[in-house]
Every structure is written in C-alpha cells, then in structure tokens.
Amino acid sequence: MGVVRLEKEKIVWIALIAIIIFLVWETLKELISPxxxxxxxxxxxxxFHIKLSRKLGKKLSVLLLSALLAIFTILFFIGVTLWITDTLRNLYAYLNSFFSWLGSLNVPSFLSSIFDAMATSFPQKLRDILLQYTLSLPKLALQLxxxxxxxxxTLSNSDFLAREIYELLPSSNRELGEKLIEKVRDTVDAILKTWLFFSIIKGMFLTIGFYLFEISNVAGSIAAGVLCVILELLPVVGGWIMWLAGAIILWKKSTLLALLFSIYGILTISPVPDYTLKSRFTKGRASVSSVVALVGIFGGLIAFGAVGIIxxxxxxxxxxxxxxxxKEIKLKQPSKARHSQDA
Known part of the structure; x- marks a missing residue:
C-alpha cells in the first residue's frame, strides 16, 4: 500500500509540474523573443557594467546602462514607426538585386542550386519576420x-543568477553541466560579442555613409545597413559588397565622392576593421566554427524567427x-574494463 501511495503521489506531482510548465509557457511564449x-x-x-561599477557603484551603473539602452530602444521604435514600410520595400529590392547578381556568377551547379533556393525563400522569410514585429505597434511597444x-x-541580479545556475547543476554529472555552460558561454561570446556585434557596427557605419553621401534616403540607408549585417554573417561575401555598390552608384555622380566613400568603406566596414579591431577583440577567446555559426544563425532564423539568431x-x-x-565517456570505458581484467 505504501508503494502504491508513493506512486500516486509521484503521478500527482508530475501532473502538477506539467500543468505549471504549460501555463508558464502559454503566458510567456509571445514574449520569448524580448x-x-x-x-x-x-x-x-x-x-561594461563591471568597469562602471568600480567607479559609480552597482546601482548607478545599472541605471546608466539601462537609461542608454532605453534611449536606443525609443529611437528604434520611432524609426520603425516612421520608416519601416519604405525600409522593407528597399530591403526587398536590395535582396532581389543581390540574389540576381549571385545567380549571374559562374559557379558550380550545387552552389547555383543553393543560391536559387535562398533567392526564393530567404527574402520572403526575412520580410515575414520583420513584418511580424511591425504590423502591430502596440505589440512591438510591449515587447520593447x-x-x-x-x-x-538580469543586470541588477547578474552575480546572483550566475551563482544560482552553478548551484542548480546536479552533483552526479556536475562536470558535464559545467562543460555545457562553458560551451554556451564560448558560443555566445563568439556569436554575440564578435560576429553579430561587429556585423551590426558595420551596418550602422554603412547606414550613416549611405545617408551622408546621399546615396539613398533614410529608409534606403537603413535597408542597406540591414543587408550589410546579413552579408557579414555569410562566409566569403561580406559588407564590402555594399560599400562597393555604393561607390559604383556615386561614380556616376562624382568620381571624388566615389573615392571618398570607398576610403570610408575600407576604414569603417571592410577590410581594415577585420584586421585591426576584430583581431584584438577576439584575442584570447574561444572561437566557433564558421560553419556552425552560419548553419546555426540561418537555421535558427528559419526555425524560430529573429530569436533563432541566438x-x-x-x-x-x-x-x-x-x-x-x-566521446570522452567512451574513451574512459575501455580503460576501466581493461583495468578490471588486469585486477
């Protein structure tokens, strides 16, 4: 009777936990991305919080960083409200032009098939993702x-959360849990602090350049910056294609402006930042295979939407x-079996 009672209690607890998890998921599923x-x-x-905390204290550091992020968030919301329609139209046109150019290249048949598949699916998928966040401005405001x-x-309780994560690791497989946490940290470092960070910075510089040199209007410049970020995530190709395209457009207007914009692109987008800032920034950090990053970013983008990038x-x-x-467990098992045989 005691065993049966314990089994019933276990079933009840499992059902209760399942219900709680379901309710929490239904509550948060629309807010997973933010x-x-x-x-x-x-x-x-x-x-940056650690460095500021030494000078200003933790509370002031959190308030300052949160205030700066809030300003950028408000500017982003205003930009979405004013320019999203024109930006989407320009981005779609840029993507079609880019994939048409890719299709004209003399490449092996398998690459040509990949380019054709990307040309038919990726622009529409990107457009759907962007529209998902912009069709309902109240929903976008809530997410922001x-x-x-x-x-x-999370920034206010960062130290506490870090301790809690390690305390939740099971004692029996703690080594594996620590390895998984380390792998997540290395991957996030490589993706967020190097790849995406530099891609976004280059996209911002390209947007500023397109607008200051009057290559396009505000919406067109933002679209060019977004495409620059996307191209930076691809191997071989990169943001240099965008500043080169801008220089060609300017060449028809003024040779001097085209040369000045080319210098601007070389110094702020590619290749100078890749050989100076990026190499210093990634020094001493674990690297992630470009194939893993590429498949992870674009596969995640298709599967989960914008949050799939992470x-x-x-x-x-x-x-x-x-x-x-x-593999490590498999390598250790034969040595243990051999040791027992020897004994």
Whole structure:
C-alpha cells in the first residue's frame, strides 16, 4: 500500500509540474523573443557594467546602462514607426538585386542550386519576420518594454543568477553541466560579442555613409545597413559588397565622392576593421566554427524567427558539447574494463 501511495503521489506531482510548465509557457511564449534578447543584451553589457561599477557603484551603473539602452530602444521604435514600410520595400529590392547578381556568377551547379533556393525563400522569410514585429505597434511597444525590464532585472541580479545556475547543476554529472555552460558561454561570446556585434557596427557605419553621401534616403540607408549585417554573417561575401555598390552608384555622380566613400568603406566596414579591431577583440577567446555559426544563425532564423539568431548557434554548440562528452565517456570505458581484467 505504501508503494502504491508513493506512486500516486509521484503521478500527482508530475501532473502538477506539467500543468505549471504549460501555463508558464502559454503566458510567456509571445514574449520569448524580448526575454532572450534582454538576456543577450545583459551578457554583452556585463563587462561594461563591471568597469562602471568600480567607479559609480552597482546601482548607478545599472541605471546608466539601462537609461542608454532605453534611449536606443525609443529611437528604434520611432524609426520603425516612421520608416519601416519604405525600409522593407528597399530591403526587398536590395535582396532581389543581390540574389540576381549571385545567380549571374559562374559557379558550380550545387552552389547555383543553393543560391536559387535562398533567392526564393530567404527574402520572403526575412520580410515575414520583420513584418511580424511591425504590423502591430502596440505589440512591438510591449515587447520593447519587456526587453528593457528583463535587461534591468538580469543586470541588477547578474552575480546572483550566475551563482544560482552553478548551484542548480546536479552533483552526479556536475562536470558535464559545467562543460555545457562553458560551451554556451564560448558560443555566445563568439556569436554575440564578435560576429553579430561587429556585423551590426558595420551596418550602422554603412547606414550613416549611405545617408551622408546621399546615396539613398533614410529608409534606403537603413535597408542597406540591414543587408550589410546579413552579408557579414555569410562566409566569403561580406559588407564590402555594399560599400562597393555604393561607390559604383556615386561614380556616376562624382568620381571624388566615389573615392571618398570607398576610403570610408575600407576604414569603417571592410577590410581594415577585420584586421585591426576584430583581431584584438577576439584575442584570447574561444572561437566557433564558421560553419556552425552560419548553419546555426540561418537555421535558427528559419526555425524560430529573429530569436533563432541566438538560439540556433547555442543549440548546435550544445549538441557538439554533448558529442564530445560522449566521446570522452567512451574513451574512459575501455580503460576501466581493461583495468578490471588486469585486477
């Protein structure tokens, strides 16, 4: 009777936990993206928070960083409200032109097939993702508020949360848990603090350049910056294609302006930042395979939407960490069996 009672209690507890998890998921599923982006922003801002805390104290540091992020968030919302329609139209035109150019290249048949598939699916997918965040401005405003709230809360309690994560690791497989956490940290470092960070910075410089040199209007310049970020995530190609295209457009107007913009592009987009700032910034950090990053980012983008840019590479990184751990276990097993035979 005692065993049966324990089994019934276990079933009740499992059912209760399942119901709670379901209710929490239904509550948060529409807010997963701002929550994940808020945590990611905290991770990026944490080193700056540590430095500011030494001078201003933790509370002032959190308030200052949160205020700066709030300003950028408000500017982003205003930009979406004013220019999103024209930006989407320009971005779609740029993507079609880019994939038409790719299709005209003399490349092997398998690459040509990949380019054709990307040309038919990727622009529409990107457009759907952007429209998802912009068709309902009240919904977008709510997500931005959640994003800021998550950033403030996680940055304020960053030390406590870090301790809690390690305390939750099971004692029996603690080594594996620590390896998984380390793999997540390495992957997030490589994706957020190097790849995406530099891609976004280059996109911002390209947007400023397109507008200052009057290559396009505000919406067209923003679209060019977004495409620059996308191209920076691809191997071989990069943001240099965008500043080169801008220089060609300017060449028809003024040779001097085209040369000046080319110098601007070389210094701020590619290749100078790749050989100076990026190499210093990534020094001493674990690297992530470009294939893993590429497949993770674009696979995650297709599967999960915008938040997949972060979740995709982390998922693949965790899978690789589990494979490595399994290999280590397999290598240890024969040595233990041999040792017992010798005994």
């Amino acid at each position: 929550i994940v982006f808020g945590i990611a922003a905290t991770y990026i801002a944490y080193p 508020i959640v994003f800021l709230a998550v950033f403030y809360a 979740l995709g590479p982390i998922a693949i990184g965790l899978l690789l960490a589990l494979i490595d751990a399994w």
